[in-house]
Every structure is written in structure tokens, then in C-alpha cells.
Amino acid sequence: MSPRRALPGRAAWIAVLALVALAGPALAQDGAGLLDALGDVLSDAPDGSDERASLSGRILQLVALMTVLSIAPGLLIVMTCFTRFVIVFSILRSALGLNQTPPNMVLTSMALFMTFFVMQPVFEDAWEGGLQPLLNNAITEEQALMRVGDPFKAFMFANTRPRDIELFADLADRSDGTAGELVLPETAAEASWRTLVPAFMISELRRAFSIGFLIYLPFVAIDLIVASVLMSAGMMMLPPVLISLPFKVIFFVLIDGWYMLAGSLMESYMPVAGG
Template identity: 80%
Template sequence: MRRLILLTALLVPLAGAAAAQDAGGFLGAVADALGDAPAGSDDRAQLSGRIVQLLALFTVLSVAPGLLVVMTSFTRFVIVFSILRSALGLNQTPPNMVISAMALFMTFFVMQPVLMDSWEGGVEPLLENTLTEEQAVARIGEPFKAFMFANTRPKDLALFADYAARSEGVEGELAAAETAEEASWRALVPAFMISELRRAFTIGFLIYLPFVALDLIVASILMSAGMMMLPPVLISLPFKVIFFVLIDGWYMLAGSLMESYLPVAGG
């Protein structure tokens, strides 16, 4: 054990030094490439643009999980699936990994038109050097902004827009944004989140109703039979599962969730 600890203590500084040396070598190569290129030349401008694009890519990848939650349909899907599992009375079936994966792939399916518009309108021209970074960022965000605006309640958007105006010292009631271009990102993103949460909990309530009815029926039968010590949930669980299977619940639920976005995502 002591030898292992000593070996680890020796290897960690060596690994850190090697990583620092590699990073220094990479940065040195970049600096040499920039220094060799003449000032104002196209090669230097292209190399600088590629470096900026690389840094932007790393930044986007680091915040991608958060963007996935706040700017797509992932929130609604994962909440509805979690509520369905609770309504069925199943603690860990399906597992959290399965629920998250199903919500993730359904999100990609629903958001595919938005992602394609973002790619064709902003990312692809940026890679072809036909747009600047500022123009590309604006075009990449336009499809997502339109998607969020179409799925956000005007009441929620007005709430955050009014607070943003008051925080900036603007007095008087502001007119609600009528188009996605008029809405600000600062107000649109949180408004979209609370709108998604409201819809997800509404769907969850409707999902809970038939299963609660089954629990009440089973509890009434057990009490009438004098079996009050037997947990009703234990008896109603297989009936709830077979009921959900017989009505083809996964098909109905997945279809309803996707159709709730279909007019927006497809149009």
C-alpha cells in the first residue's frame, strides 16, 4: 500500500508536467503560426477565425446540457415520464437512465427541424466562412427563439418582460411582444421554462386520474372484504400495469407529446 501511494505521488506531478508541456506546445505552435503569417494576410485572418470557432465550440459543448434543458422540449418529456412512473406506483421502473434516454431521443426527434434550420442558416455558412461569428450566432439562435416563442404563454412572457423593464428603470406597462424577433432572450428563456413546467404538470395530473380511480376501487373492495391490513397499492399495481399496457399507453403518450409540438416544429 505504501509503495502504491508513493508511486501515485510520483506519477501525478509527472502527468501534470506532461499535460502542461503538451498544452504549452500547442499554444506555442499556434503562436508561431500567427507570428509567421504576415499581418493583415488572409491566412492569419482565417487562422484567427478558426481559433475563435474552436473556442466557441468548446464553450457550447460545456453548456450544452443546460441549453438542452432550457431551450428544447426535454423538460416536458422527462417530467411527464417521471409522473407516469409515480402514477403507476413503480419506484425504479423504468430506471432514470431509461426515462432520460427516452426523453432525450424524443427531444432530438421533435427538435430536428429546428436543429436543421439552425445548422443550415448559421453553422454551415460559418464553416464555409461566408458569415462572421456575430452573424452566425444570431442566425443559429433564430430557430430556437421562434420555437420557444411559439410554445410560451404570452402571460408568462409579459411577466418577465415587465420585470426586466422595471429593473432597467423603464416605467409604465410595456406592450407584449407579438413576434419572436421582438422578444428578448432574457425574458423568453425563463418564460418558456415555466410554460413548459405548467404544461408538464397539467399532463401529469390527467395521467394520474385513472390510476387514482383504480386505487380507490381496489381500496373499497378490500375494505368491504374486511382486508383492511392489506395495502391497496400492492393489489392495484398489477391492474394498473395491465391497464396501461392494454390501452397501449406508451404509444398514446408518446404520440400526444410529439403532436403537441408538431405544428410548431414542422412549420
Template identity: 85%
Template sequence: MARHLLFFATGALALTALPAMAQDGAGVLGALGDVFSDAAPGSDERASLSGRILQLVALMTVLSIAPGLLMIMTSFTRFVIVFSMLRSALGLNQTPPNMVLSSMALFMTFFVMQPVFEDAWEGGLQPLLNNAITEEQAIARIGDPFRDFMFANTRPRDIELFEGLAARADGTEPAPVPETAEDASWRSLIPAFMISELRRAFSIGFLIYLPFVAIDLIVASVLMSAGMMMLPPVLISLPFKVIFFVLIDGWYMLAGSLMESYVPLAGG
């Protein structure tokens, strides 16, 4: 786990260095021009240097879209939505803060996705760093664990929807619903996984809301019967909702239920 945290921290540091690199872009381009001028046209050195530059550009591109990939291809979306709905159900506007909820969702995502990260590291990234496989093979091997995870946690109905839309856009006959992760295309699997995550997150959020709405109704009824109609019910029900959530050990139950809601991989 620490190795993956170090990997993501390195990516974050690289992202913070991009603005400075952009400011010195003229100097970098000038230096690259000098290097190219020293290499003879068509030489192996120039071809190798061009390949390294393309790899650097590809790496910077991947790092720039890494936050988006973290949200759409992992369990982060479900966690952060459920935590936000819990805060709204409790009636707390800024407690816990957004930073706390996002950090909690992030590290719970690392916990759930650790088998996937391990498979991606051992099967694709580590052999690539050891020059045992090519970049094309590494990309496929890194993506396979994520595809297995998303396929295992996506409704077949959602995949069927996007497979049908893709076939209609291409002017072909709709393909049957994929039975394995290898049969599912990235084009259909990623959006299908996203809407499946949103559906499950809102379903969990609805169940979380019910007991707190019941507390609000009970408090409002008591205040009405006591003739305290000018007293806001939320002001009275807030401490009861907080103590209710604490007494049932709500954070323990919610975190455990969220992490157990994912289908574990066969190798995880």
C-alpha cells in the same frame, strides 16, 4: 436525423475529452507560447491565430452548456417530467429506470425538434462551415429557429410577466406583449418558455394521475369491505394499474399526445 445525432455525439465526445485537455493544460499553454513567440507582434499570423484560439474557447464553452440548453430550449423538459410523474402514478419506484426515461425523452425531443435542427443547420451552421457567412450572422441564424419554436409554444401571459419584470429592472415603461418571435427578447422568452413547459407538464401529469388514483380508491374500498385492513392497498392495486396501462396502449397514447401537443413551425 442521423446528421444531427452525429453532431450531438461529436459534442459529447468533445465533452469527454475536456478533462484530459485540462490535465495537459501546461503543455498546451507552452506550445501556444512557442507559437506566439514565433509570430511577430502585430502580424497577420498572430491575429489569425488569436481569432482561432478565441473560436476554440467559444466552442468549448458552447459544448459545456449544451446539456443545459437542450433542457431549457427544447421539448425535453416536458417529456421527462411527464414520464417521471407517470412512473410515480403507477407506483413503480425504479421501473422504468431513469436512464430509460431520459433516453426516451431525448430521442422524442430529437423527433419533435428535427425541423428546428434542420433550419438551424441549413440556415446558419452549414454556411458558416462553408465560410459563406460570419460568426455573428451564423449565431443569429442558428438561434432564430429556436426562438420561433419557443415563441409558438409559450403563453403570452408568461412573456408579458418577464417583459414587465425586465422593464421594471431597467426603469423603463413596460413594452407591449410581443406579437412575433422577432419582437421577443431572449431575456424574457427563455424563462417564459420554461415556466410554460413546467405548467403544461404538471397539467398533463395531473390528468395521468386521476385514473390510477381511482384504481387505488376502488381497491382500498374493496379491501375495507372485506375486512382486510392490514393488507396494503398499493400491493394489490399495482398489478391492476400496470395491466390497465398496458391494455389501453398507454405508451402509444402518451407518446403521441405529447408530441402532438407542440405547435408545429410553419416551415416544419
């Protein structure tokens, strides 16, 4: 790289450093002033006053909100139908023989918005039962946490096999040293988060791979037919994938595959999510 080409880059870095040097003390001073003001409000307010309790509650709500936002991607994966959608779409792309089409971003976005569509009743129940009363100072943080989790707990319990719940309930009893007669939960309220979340995950993985197997079958049949035709024609050096790929794509388009797959995946949840 010539010195002339490197000059704009150095000038940009110098400008950034100068901006940080000039704005840093001001930002630090503003932050310190904000903390001092907050401390003054807390110190001036008498113990047990409504102002002090309200401000302390708002601070706790802000900390809780930041914590939830930081773990939101993990919660979206383990407590919703996102796992099944994204795995089925990935298996479909492999069955079609397309490596990067549709891209990962397209499949993930489609699975994300389908998840929001299916989980909308659950989100509304969590908002109306827990978050909205909490923001109106009608309930405490502990009550809001319980009410927000109940709709998700009911959704996961309804979509989890009893066998999977039994597995983790048995393991939980062994780890606690209370192994004996195993009593399975009959309702979502009786199930614990410790056993329900992993049981829901493996149930979703099992269903996703079962759907993926059924998706693979017609495309494997097309691959076998094309390979047999090429072998009988003596074109053994021609890769069958080059010939079968357009046939698989047009087959999927003609049967309106995206409509059928997306509709079937969402309909498998709709009675549970709406009920």
C-alpha cells in the same frame, strides 16, 4: 485489510505515479511546443493578412465551441421540449406506484431521444443557416450566433403563452425603470431572450403538470376501487397498493399507454417544429 491484499493496490498506485512522473514532462513539453508554434505562426504572419485572420477566427471558433459544449445540458433543458417530456414520464411513474421502474436513466434517455426527434427541424435550420456558413467562412461569428438562435427563438415563442411573456416583459420594464404602457412582442424576432426563455420554462412546467394531472386520474380511480373492495371485504390490514399495483400496470399495458403517451407528447409539438 491484510497487508497481502493491500499490496496490489499499492503497486497499482505506484505504477500510476511513475507513469505520471515519466509522461508529465513530455506532455508539458509537447504542450509548450504547440503554444510556441502557434505563437510563431501568429508573429510571422503580417498584420491584416488572410492567414492571421483565418487562424484567429479558428481559435475563436474553438473557444466558442468549448463554451457551448460546457453549457449544452442547460441549453437542452431551457430551450427545448425536454422539460415537458421528462416531467410527464416522472409523474407517470409515480402514478403507477413504481419507485424505480423504469429507472431514471431509461426515462431520461427516452425523453432525450424524443427531444432530438421533435427538435430535428430546428437543429437543421440552425445548422444550415448559421453553423455551416460559419465553418465555410461565409459569415462572421456574430451573424452565425444570431442565425443559430433564431430557430430556437421561433420554437419557444410559438410554445409560450402570451400571459407568461407579459409577466416577464412587465418585470423587465420595472427593473429597467421604463415602466409604462406594456407592448407585447407579436413575433419571435421582437421578443427578447431575457423574457422569452423564463416564460417558455414556466409554460412548459404548466403544461407538463396539467398532463400529469390527467394521467393520474385513472390510476387514482383504480386505487379507490381496490381500497373500497378491501374495506368491504374486511381486509383492512392489507395495503391497497399491493393489490392495485398489478392492476394499474396491466391496465397501462392493455391500453398501449407508452404508444399513446409518447405519440401525444410529440404530436403536440410537431406542427410547430415542422412549420
